[in-house]
Amino acid sequence: MKKVILLALDDRPCSYKYFNYICLAFGIQHSICYSYNELLKHKNAFDTCFIISLDNFLFDGIVNSRNLEVLKSKRIFERLKCLLDFIDQTRKCDFYIYSSIPRILLNFGANLEKIIQTNKVWYEKFCQFAHNLLDAYERYNEFDNDIEKYIFLVRKTKLEIIEYFLSSLSKMDALNVMKQVKEILLCIDDSQIRGLNFLEANYLLHKYDQRGKYRLSFLIGLDEIHLLILSKVVLTETKSDIKKLPIFYSPNFSNKISIYEGEKVDKVIERYEEYLGVKFSKDDDSQFFWKLFRGKYQKESMVQVIKFRIFQKFIEYFCDLKVVDLIPKSFNHFIDTSFANGVSLKTLKFFLANWNRLLSMNSFWGWNTLANTLGSGISFYVISQIIPIKRQYYCSKLTVENFFESLYQTTIRYFAKRENWTVEKINQAFKLILNKFDIDVEIDLRLPWNRYFEIDVNYKGKGNEVWNYVRDEY
Numbered sequence: 001m002k003k004v005i006l007l008a009l010d011d012r013p014c015s016y017k018y019f020n021y022i023c024l025a026f027g028i029q030h031s032i033c034y035s036y037n038e039l040l041k042h043k044n045a046f047d048t049c050f051i052i053s054l055d056n057f058l059f060d061g062i063v064n065s066r067n068l069e070v071l072k073s074k075r076i077f078e079r080l081k082c083l084l085d086f087i088d089q090t091r092k093c094d095f096y097i098y099s100s101i102p103r104i105l106l107n108f109g110a111n112l113e114k115i116i117q118t119n120k121v122w123y124e125k126f127c128q129f130a131h132n133l134l135d136a137y138e139r140y141n142e143f144d145n146d147i148e149k150y151i152f153l154v155r156k157t158k159l160e161i162i163e164y165f166l167s168s169l170s171k172m173d174a175l176n177v178m179k180q181v182k183e184i185l186l187c188i189d190d191s192q193i194r195g196l197n198f199l200e201a202n203y204l205l206h207k208y209d210q211r212g213k214y215r216l217s218f219l220i221g222l223d224e225i226h227l228l229i230l231s232k233v234v235l236t237e238t239k240s241d242i243k244k245l246p247i248f249y250s251p252n253f254s255n256k257i258s259i260y261e262g263e264k265v266d267k268v269i270e271r272y273e274e275y276l277g278v279k280f281s282k283d284d285d286s287q288f289f290w291k292l293f294r295g296k297y298q299k300e301s302m303v304q305v306i307k308f309r310i311f312q313k314f315i316e317y318f319c320d321l322k323v324v325d326l327i328p329k330s331f332n333h334f335i336d337t338s339f340a341n342g343v344s345l346k347t348l349k350f351f352l353a354n355w356n357r358l359l360s361m362n363s364f365w366g367w368n369t370l371a372n373t374l375g376s377g378i379s380f381y382v383i384s385q386i387i388p389i390k391r392q393y394y395c396s397k398l399t400v401e402n403f404f405e406s407l408y409q410t411t412i413r414y415f416a417k418r419e420n421w422t423v424e425k426i427n428q429a430f431k432l433i434l435n436k437f438d439i440d441v442e443i444d445l446r447l448p449w450n451r452y453f454e455i456d457v458n459y460k461g462k463g464n465e466v467w468n469y470v471r472d473e474y
Helices: 013-026 036-040 054-059 075-089 112-127 130-139 146-170 196-207 225-237 265-276 311-320 345-353 355-359 370-384 392-419 423-436
Strands: 003-007 030-033 048-053 094-101 181-188 216-220 244-250 279-282 288-292 333-337 363-365 442-446 456-461
Touching (some): 003 225, 013 392, 036 054, 048 225, 054 146, 094 146, 225 265, 288 370, 311 392, 345 423, 363 370
Parallel strands (some): 048 094, 181 216, 288 333, 333 363
Antiparallel strands (some): 442 456
16 A cells, blocks of 8 residues: 555544554554645655645644634635645645535534524525525625624635635646546535535535546545545555445434434435445444434433533442443444434443453444544444454554543533533543442543543553553554
């Protein structure tokens, strides 16, 4: 395989750590860049595969890509030219480039119901201009307040930039650029509801034929997209003839709606299948187990703990939970999307009470939205069906650290955020839970971006558990 170089979306663990562990586990030669300047150091690369976040290259990260002042900066078009020149200067390289379509709410803390209602009005209004969307955006100037205007201008400006990039490629057909750009992937980040985000993605798809020279694709999700691209690269580079992948999922997913995707689960799956060129077939003998949410709609994992005002009271309840054997030993890959932003308490209880079972797994996923979690898990599973694991150490580290991320999201995050816990207090909460199950391990913790949404866990293991494989490589 070619060496794979990633320009990560940002510096959160999900943007680089999972990628790093997977490449190390399967022996994929790789390198990770965190800024466009780092990437440009590879301008003389030869026979290399690049996975590039357009949001990082142009805007220095996903947060800046939602900042109107940054979007309107003159440097954006200078960087676009820089990217095109960079692609042209390399030889026998493949480029996979992905860009986010802004989420509907843009993380504003204002009246969300008002913003959602405004989005519905905009969606209905602009549906009739679906094939001429940018022109309609140019003429629109009806805003009730400054927040509405800001949100709209962010969307319009980001759309202009993406379209400028695509149209610039069309002018470089005679050069090396279009030959090397294997794919451009449009991603809707945490859509929550259908709206302008879907209109914008479909507008670009129709204008720049997804099966034509632009090789344009569309997926829902963002934090897992680089892993899906990695699995696509592995499929392509190894010339794998995998057409079907056996998956066991329980219960069935027909007509189920996850709260952040804006589409039913079966449609999300359909997009994965189309993108990877692989059909997921339900098979009771599969090594891959997907635990899906019950009922029609997915919920936030914190509904399981929100009734508790004191963390210790919740722990008492948690320890008294009755659980049965969750999965047969034949399953080596496990995904829990019972809830968004975490997993079910019974899943956590099962693996804490059966710690060696977790250590025997090749992957565990349950850290975020359905698309983020499922896309990451499927990516790992696809690669594992093509390349044998070469360094079990990194598989084990990824499995356990993702489990701890899920444990935090479900059982600790609600209390930590509500009471403004320090990292040390969060560490004590982990120890309290682990001690209840006689699990003696050593971990380091940090809060990326100084927020409570996620946690970065470095699991050091204990004694001669699974951590004696390749200690010298980490």
